Amino acid sequence: MSPLVVLGALGTLVSTITILPHVRHATRTKQPGGSPVAWVMGVTGSTIWLVYGVASGDLLVAAPGLVTIPCGALLAIWSLRGRRDAQVEQTVESVEPAPSFVPDEWLAAGYGSGDTLEMPAVA
Template identity: 25%
Template sequence: MDSVNLLGLVAGSLTTVAFVPQVVKIWRTRSADDISTIMFLLFATGVFLWLIYGIAIGSLPVIVSNAITLALAVVIVILKLRFKTALPPKAVQPTPPLPPGDGKG
C-alpha cells in the first residue's frame, strides 16, 4: 500500500471513529433529542454517494471509510427514531379562585 492510500485510510478512520462516541452517548442516555434527523439523513445520503463514488473509482480508503461511516450514521438515525420522546402536552393553567365577596355588589 502506498503512502497516499495509507493517508486516506488514516484520515477516513479518524473521521469515521468520531461518530462512535455519539452512538454510545445516545445508547447510554436513551435520548437523541439534540440530533437533527434531517441533518443526519442528508449526511447519510452524502456518505452513500461518496461510497458509490469510491466504488466507481476503486478507491479502498474512500470505500472503507464511507461504508463504516454510513453504517454509524444509519445507527444514529435508527436510535434517534427509537428513542424519540413525545412532546409533553401543554399544561392547562387553572383559573385562580375568585376572592370571597361580602355580598355587596
C-alpha cells in the same frame, strides 16, 4: 505503499471513528444527540461516497460508508422517534381541561356537566 495512500488511509480511519462516540453516548444515555436532519444528511453523504468509491474501485473512499451509514441511520431514526415522543408528551401536558359552562347553581345542587336540564329563566 506511497505516503499519500498512508495519509489517505489515516484520514479515512480518523473520520470514520468520529461517529462511534455518538453511538456510544446514545446507547449509554438512551438519548441520541444531534439533529435528525444532520444525521440524514450525513447518511446521504456517506452513501454518495460509498457508491463513488465502489464505482471508481477505491476502497479508501468506499470503506467508511460501511460504518457511517448504519450508525448514522440508526441515530437519525432514533432521534426522530425521540423528538416525536417528546412532542407527544409536550402536547399531552399542554392540553388544558375544557372550561365548564354549567351554572354555579347547578353545580351547588349536585348536577354535573352532561346532565340535561333546561336553562333557568332569565329575569
